[in-house]
Amino acid sequence: MKVNTTNTEHYKWGASCDGWHLVKTPGLSVIQELMPAGTVETRHYHEQACQFFYVLSGRLTMEVEGVFTELSPFEGLEIAPHRWHQARNETDADVAFLVISQPTTRGDRFQIE
Template sequence: MQKTSEDRHEYRFGDNGPKYLIRGPGCDMGVVVLQPGQSFPNHRHHQACEVFYTLSGEVCLYLEGTPHTLRAGDVLQCEPGEAHYLINNSDVPWKGVFVKSPHLQNDSHPAEPAAW
């Protein structure tokens, strides 16, 4: 069993980026924030799938180059090998939950192009 609280963890880039709440053994889970105008680089996972669930705001998630707008309550699953890039084109922060499964070290790889 693992139990934690979001306030015990920090975002990777201060007030934005991913914040891992659980890392393994079966999956990784956390929250991610993108401030207006911010993006997260295009990348893929060779073996893990990644699911995004929007809590608030709006984000454009490019999946293999195809844009998908995610609003509060929307969920999108990226299969292993699918390149995905997120950008917040709105004027309010976007906050979502992400889950990657299975838990694997070093399974995140840059994808080209870096952005769409």
């Protein structure tokens, strides 16, 4: 079955961000996310999951262990388990990107409250 943001599970995260589960299995997660201008996710790490962030449109700043990397469309960044990280939209436009996780991050996210 073809999947896209109109026929998959949608969820809200943070104050105003969106996510769509394109693939949702225990071994693999592919999520398309949309972060409005000026939004920031909570800094966290994963015990098991390796993640790959891939920008579709806009610019995404990824902070990983204190190092900031700006990603433009069609650029990506891999994040190994146990690495503190945070996605940030520091621009005045929306950013759309894919988050690919292996295995899934369900129950694998650790953050300081």
